[in-house]
Amino acid sequence: MSEHEDRQLVGTFPIMPKQERAQQKRNTLLESGRELFIKNGYEPTTAKEIATHAGVAIGTFYRYFSDKRQLLLALLYNQLDKMLPPEPSWDNTNPEQFLAGILENHYQQLEQIGLHKVLTELLIRDPELAEVLIQSRKKWHARILSGLQLAKEKGVTWTDLDMEMVAWSILVILENIPTKEKESGLKTDYAELAKLICRMIFPPKEMTS
Amino acid sequence: MSEHEDRQLVGTFPIMPKQERAQQKRNTLLESGRELFIKNGYEPTTAKEIATHAGVAIGTFYRYFSDKRQLLLALLYNQLDKMLPPEPSWDNTNPEQFLAGILENHYQQLEQIGLHKVLTELLIRDPELAEVLIQSRKKWHARILSGLQLAKEKGVTWTDLDMEMVAWSILVILENIPTKEKESGLKTDYAELAKLICRMIFPPKEMTS
Amino acid sequence: MSEHEDRQLVGTFPIMPKQERAQQKRNTLLESGRELFIKNGYEPTTAKEIATHAGVAIGTFYRYFSDKRQLLLALLYNQLDKMLPPEPSWDNTNPEQFLAGILENHYQQLEQIGLHKVLTELLIRDPELAEVLIQSRKKWHARILSGLQLAKEKGVTWTDLDMEMVAWSILVILENIPTKEKESGLKTDYAELAKLICRMIFPPKEMTS
Amino acid sequence: MSEHEDRQLVGTFPIMPKQERAQQKRNTLLESGRELFIKNGYEPTTAKEIATHAGVAIGTFYRYFSDKRQLLLALLYNQLDKMLPPEPSWDNTNPEQFLAGILENHYQQLEQIGLHKVLTELLIRDPELAEVLIQSRKKWHARILSGLQLAKEKGVTWTDLDMEMVAWSILVILENIPTKEKESGLKTDYAELAKLICRMIFPPKEMTS
DNA sequence: AATGAATGAGCATTCATTCAT
DNA sequence: CATGAATGAATGCTCATTCAT
Structure with missing residues (x-):
């Protein structure tokens, strides 16, 4: 296929x-x-x-x-295929599972990101290529968004959030972790990052209960 | 003659x-x-x-x-100089001033970002250039961070946050707004984005009170 | 095995x-x-x-x-062998038999010519190849010439003609018919052409009687 | 121009x-x-x-x-421009003036022909180029033809000739003189050639009178 | 100082030819 | 014998850089 x-x-x-x-x-x-x-x-x-x-x-x-x-x-098609979007599960049981899920895939994404960064310049001149990458981002975005909306329906999130934007923010953060690490030389503390993101999404009650 | x-x-x-x-x-x-x-x-x-x-x-x-x-x-030195880091004010009076402050500088940054994106590829091979850009990011990071720490000292933020990482997240979000707009074609709703970021930082009491 | x-x-x-x-x-x-x-x-x-x-x-x-x-x-040797120079008959009975004889062989020559045209450029650099083709032309030339001389001996032609040159002219005309047809898109009227050539060779008395 | x-x-x-x-x-x-x-x-x-x-x-x-x-x-356009088709004069006073006129221009044409031969192969694949060369031939053809028709109107030529074909034949002979010389190593006897061509065109009375 | 003609190293690409399977 | 993958020399072309005017 x-x-x-x-x-x-x-x-x-x-x-x-x-x-x-x-x-x-x-x-x-x-x-x-x-x-x-x-x-x-x-x-x-x-x-x-x-x-x-x-x-x-x-x-x-x-x-x-x-x-x-x-x-x-x-190369890109190969990579994209490897990154079969995993199931978007993200319950209230423990939102920090979000982190786990992301982390697992994240190192697969690292490769993709490696290329992603390389390609930035090409996007300007190569619309076909740009399309490929944008599609890839859209898949990721959709995946994150669907998880968020599931959570929202269960009533565990803030109700006034634009989930599209939340998903986009998360995506951007994910995509830039490699840059962060390259520049700072430190490994990212994913637990801390997860906490941060959860603060965005869940009201405190949900977090402590 | x-x-x-x-x-x-x-x-x-x-x-x-x-x-x-x-x-x-x-x-x-x-x-x-x-x-x-x-x-x-x-x-x-x-x-x-x-x-x-x-x-x-x-x-x-x-x-x-x-x-x-x-x-x-x-070009970069020019740009960097133009972007004199503005005073990092971000009081509890209205955290959404954060947005205002950012928005104001943001369009200056747009230019810088324009180049920033172009340069991504160069960073790989040109350490000197990379250093210039990293310094630029560090200034921004420091500016955001100092605002956050001020707020933290005033006791209006979550107390358990790694402000370094918060600052980094905000920076990343800022830096990627142009990409978002180019890909989606939509203008970003900065108010919504500000809300999002405030959720990360401030506990609900602070937000509503 | x-x-x-x-x-x-x-x-x-x-x-x-x-x-x-x-x-x-x-x-x-x-x-x-x-x-x-x-x-x-x-x-x-x-x-x-x-x-x-x-x-x-x-x-x-x-x-x-x-x-x-x-x-x-x-390829050339093959082709050349196929074109065994046919008997050079060209009597005074009817000089237009010249045409018939030529036409018959002409379509065999077409192939040869096909290659001939292709090779023009090669002749410049490849003396061996050139030799092969020149030999081929010489055979044709000799054949036409021998027919002409037979006619001359019978006293039916102009007596002051340089038959070498006549033969050469006829050869050239023959060789270029394909080009003519390709450029003009018209089939050549061989009867007309034959008449023309006969005018070159035979005095009017011979033509009409 | x-x-x-x-x-x-x-x-x-x-x-x-x-x-x-x-x-x-x-x-x-x-x-x-x-x-x-x-x-x-x-x-x-x-x-x-x-x-x-x-x-x-x-x-x-x-x-x-x-x-x-x-x-x-x-190169071709240069050459073509040099060969401004000279006035097509070719009276009955002395048809052999035809020869003179042709000979004069002929050595200019030699250069052109030099290229012409080189290009044969290109004609197959380069229609634009082919067009250029074909146009050049057409000019020559038209020039020769107009001379012939003038003579015909004066009643000095055979009346039953297809002058288009005569012109074409003359053109072909002219174009191939360089090849002839290259192959045989002999200078062409233009007077003889002129005689030949005149036999094609003019009835004997005109020639002798 | 400004110009733009000249240079040639360097990259993309093709294709005749060889040779292991 | 047949195959077609592998090779690398050779060609077309670009572009950073120099230098005479």
Whole structure:
């Protein structure tokens, strides 16, 4: 399924290799590209670098990808597929489960974010790419929102909140944790962060009871 | 020759001082660079484009800046200086003044953010540049934090909060408003956002009383 | 092993001789090359295209031909052999038989010409190739010339003509008919053309009597 | 005027240089291109070769021409402009003046033909280019034809000739003289050739009287 | 000081050719 | 024998940077 999607979106160009070997080589190139994109950024990374870093010749790169951008798109679709939006459970039993749920997925997201940051510049010039990333954000947003609305229906949240905005705020915080850590050098205290977010959402009674 | 005569007749007065003229040309280039960086991104913008867009020849560009990166740095220092961190007032009288204060500065920040987003990719490879931007964030962070701590000392906030993290969260939310608006196409409702943030910080009694 | 057994059981008969099979594959490649050369030109046609269009893998191409140029040469020798110069008959009975004879061969020549046009550029750099084509032209020239001389000896032509040049002129006209048709989109009126050529050669008395 | 035409047809791309120096350099490149195209053919000639042979760097080439094809087109328009079709005079006074007229222009045409031969292959793939060349041929054809028709009206030619075809034949003969000379190594005897052509056109009475 | 022509290193991409399977 | 994945030399083209005018 993911393979099917991949083809449609990325284009059919250089044959989805049938042999396992070739598939492996393709993956090696993808991984090589991902690492270099995250390390050096998209524009400065050359196709030749990606190939060399993957241990193959430049010609081989072009056998599997029509260009750098194709590889990037493939990478994104891969990542997006891995991040199957998990079930949006977030009961009143313990809102801090919110944290647990998020944390679990968060390290998967880290990869995605790694790319996300790299791509910021591309968004300006590459609307197709921008669309892909925006869709990804929308899925996350929808997921968080649905959890919030469930909680709201159960009457455990503030009643006057614009849950859309709450979801957006949470998303933004999540997305920026990697930056925070990179800049400060500290691991984020997720428990503390969870508390903060819960303060936004739940009235005190709910929190203490 | 004619230039010499000209001077003698008209006198030296009306001639704009050379330094000032040069300064103006420099500023034109800076502005030209800023616009193009924000419009097309850093890497894809060429020195020649910047020069042409500023109405000068490429050679002139290199008279004022050693290269594109230099111009960018100059741009950042300029911007940073403009953003003199305003006084961190945030009393209990009306916490929503927080919003006002932020909104006021926010549109100055917009410009800065414009660049900020453009630069994300550069941060990876250019530690000096990264340092500049991180310092900028730290100033903002410090400003928000100092307001929060003032409030905390007055006893109007939750007492168990890690204000560092609160400040960071607020900063992140602020920084991402432009992205939100670009993606959703909607203007942000700052009042609603302010409410949200206040929920994080102040216990209900404080809010209602 | 299985191949060995196979032979013993089935016998050697029904197996198409290897050489013949190989010969067939070789011909398929030749034909494929010819079509693509005529369609797209020599330089732009890649070895892989020829192979793919012939339904074989690129490796197979290199088993039969050392490179593109080899295939081209083979093609020319083939073509040249097919065009066994027909008997140069061209009596005074009816000079317009000239036309008939030429027309008959002309469509064979068309193919040859197809290649001929394609090759023009190559002639510049590839003396061996040029030689092949020049030889081909010389055969044609000789054939036309011999017919003319026969007629001259019979005393039916102008006596003061340089038959070498007449033959050359006719050859050139013949060779360029395809270009004429491609450009004008019209079928050539061979009868008219024949008349023209006869005017060159035969005095009026001969034409009318 | 020719400059104006040039722009319209070739495109405005790399600035028609204003300084004389630059104009000279442009011409050097054109000449360099012409020589190499004729010597080695179009496809095999690289932009770098043209630049090096002109004594400039590759970057300079691209300052003046957007690519090889542009240079070629410029070359053709130049050539075409030089060949302003001369007045089509061809009286019965002496039809062999036809020859003189043709011969005179012929060596100008030689250059054009030099390119013409080189381009044959391109015609297949480059319809715009083909159009240019076909138009050139049409001009020549029209010029020859108008001369023939003048003569016909004066009643000095055969009356039953398809002058379109006669003109075409003459054109073809003219165009191929260079090939003839290159292959045979002999100078063409234009007087003889003229005689031949006159036999096509004029009845004997006219020739002898 | 300003100009913009010239330079050439560098990147993307293609394609003839080889060779392990 | 056939295959097609892998290779890397070669080409087209861009762009930062220099320098003569």
